[in-house]
Amino acid sequence: MEKYVIKGGKPLQGEVDISGAKNAAVAIIPAALMVDGVCRIENMPQISDTDMLLTILTHLGAEVKLINGSTIEIDSRNVKFSDAPFDLMRKIRASYYLIGAMLSRFGSAKTTMPGGCNFGVRPIDQHIKGMNALGADIEVRNGFVYAEAPDGRLHGAKIYLDKVSVGATMNIILAATLATGRTIIENAAREPHIVDLANFLNSMGADIRGAGTDTIKVNGVDKLHGGSYSIIPDQIEAGTYMVAAAATGGEVLIKNVIPKHLDCISAKLRETGTIVLEYEDSVLVKGNGNLRKANIKTLPYPGFPTDMQPQMGALLCMANGTSVITEGIYDNRFKYVNELRKMGADVQVDGRIAIFEGRAKLTGAPVMACDLRAGAAIVIAGLCASGTTEIEDIHFIERGYENFVGKLRALGADISIVDFPDEPDIHEKVIAIG
Numbered sequence: 001m002e003k004y005v006i007k008g009g010k011p012l013q014g015e016v017d018i019s020g021a022k023n024a025a026v027a028i029i030p031a032a033l034m035v036d037g038v039c040r041i042e043n044m045p046q047i048s049d050t051d052m053l054l055t056i057l058t059h060l061g062a063e064v065k066l067i068n069g070s071t072i073e074i075d076s077r078n079v080k081f082s083d084a085p086f087d088l089m090r091k092i093r094a095s096y097y098l099i100g101a102m103l104s105r106f107g108s109a110k111t112t113m114p115g116g117c118n119f120g121v122r123p124i125d126q127h128i129k130g131m132n133a134l135g136a137d138i139e140v141r142n143g144f145v146y147a148e149a150p151d152g153r154l155h156g157a158k159i160y161l162d163k164v165s166v167g168a169t170m171n172i173i174l175a176a177t178l179a180t181g182r183t184i185i186e187n188a189a190r191e192p193h194i195v196d197l198a199n200f201l202n203s204m205g206a207d208i209r210g211a212g213t214d215t216i217k218v219n220g221v222d223k224l225h226g227g228s229y230s231i232i233p234d235q236i237e238a239g240t241y242m243v244a245a246a247a248t249g250g251e252v253l254i255k256n257v258i259p260k261h262l263d264c265i266s267a268k269l270r271e272t273g274t275i276v277l278e279y280e281d282s283v284l285v286k287g288n289g290n291l292r293k294a295n296i297k298t299l300p301y302p303g304f305p306t307d308m309q310p311q312m313g314a315l316l317c318m319a320n321g322t323s324v325i326t327e328g329i330y331d332n333r334f335k336y337v338n339e340l341r342k343m344g345a346d347v348q349v350d351g352r353i354a355i356f357e358g359r360a361k362l363t364g365a366p367v368m369a370c371d372l373r374a375g376a377a378i379v380i381a382g383l384c385a386s387g388t389t390e391i392e393d394i395h396f397i398e399r400g401y402e403n404f405v406g407k408l409r410a411l412g413a414d415i416s417i418v419d420f421p422d423e424p425d426i427h428e429k430v431i432a433i434g
């Protein structure tokens with residue numbers, strides 16, 4: 001087992017390159033299954049979520065070649081319908097995109113219910129509603145999703161989403177791309193990775209219009225052809241380094257970003273007194289060591305992203321004054337607060353609202369990464385704390401941050417990965433004692 005060990009108190013300084021967007025990549029990899037040709041994909045983030053999806057594609061018969069660090073080629077010409085490795089599917093949220101992609105390519109799909117971070121109940125009813133509207137029969141049984149297009153192909157339809165859902169919007173786009181006729185998705189999500197998926201598919205011959213607005217039109221095509229595509233930079237990875245720079249009172253140039261995608265994060269950081277300067281494809285963040293309070297409500301794009309909420313929570317523990325964070329997307333996304341409390345933070349949580357009293361002088365402690373972004377938040381707290389912070393369960397963090405430790409070390413952070421012995425669980429201990 002591995003953990004992060006951080007000796008805090010050093011302001012981050014220097015430059016960091018942002019990798020390709022995780023949430024675009026995890027939809028684009030399943031989308032490559034639908035392409036009758038070779039897709040060359042650049043700016044692919046090297047993280048465990050993309051590794052798992054590429055392994056799943058290989059099991060289905062796709063040929064995956066690493067061209068260089070972040071460029072891969074996927075050849076799906078010889079894929080056949082078969083069971084994908086269910087133990088891998090269960091580990092990631094984005095395995096739900098295999099429903100849309102496999103239905104599109106084969107007219108049927110069998111997947112597990114998706115895994116991913118636990119923020120309370122995360123249903124997929126809107127995905128199912130969309131697939132049903134396109135003519136698929138879907139059954140969820142014993143943790144599996146069975147999907148079938150009775151005549152082998154889906155048919156375009158008008159779908160109104162009851163909830164703004166990133167996953168459902170993208171899954172319906174995938175399913176509708178090779179369907180007959182026109183699909184209209186209303187009340188669609190507008191995140192940058194939705195636009196990126198549509199751009200990827202269009203560059204391979206799809207006809208998708210309106211991505212980035214709340215009405216998306218997909219004119220089904222018979223076939224997709226191979227091509228080249230470069231994934232957009234990761235909004236949340238960039239935002240995490242922005243917050244880390246501000247929280248530590250450092251100065252960091254964050255490169256290879258689309259500043260427009262960071263507007264909501266830049267605006268909140270400016271409210272805290274942080275200087276954020278935007279250039280063509282980079283942002284410079286200068287912390288002043290004297291943070292002001294800010295209130296945040298997470299919302300679908302272009303609102304403040306829920307995936308940046310924990311990192312801002314870590315920062316607001318140390319701001320002057322009382323800040324309120326309202327979580328607008330998930331029922332249970334404040335589990336990281338318990339870990340921050342172990343480091344001296346003063347935070348009260350009531351349902352979807354957390355009140356950060358601020359002015360905390362954080363001190364290092366043994367803590368856990370409870371999920372991907374919670375883990376990033378705890379790393380930020382550790383970078384600011386006096387003394388040593390040890391973070392376990394770092395596999396969550398490695399799902400979504402490429403070379404997190406290497407990039408932070410290059411910015412001057414004192415962080416390392418340390419091996420520690422795997423503790424037998426309580427059941428094994430009892431057996432050992434008995």
Ligand code: UD1
Nearest residue numbers: 023094121122123124125126127163165166167168329330
């Ligand atoms: C995606 C992101 C995740 C991010 C989230 C919101 C990926 C792989 N993950 O997750 O990092 O936190 O968007 O920006 O891209 N909902 C339903 N029924 C559904 C679908 C969703 O009730 O069928 C609810 C969810 O429980 C949640 C809200 O709608 O409360 C938004 O979820 P959604 O946008 O679908 O998030 P994900 O696609 O799971």
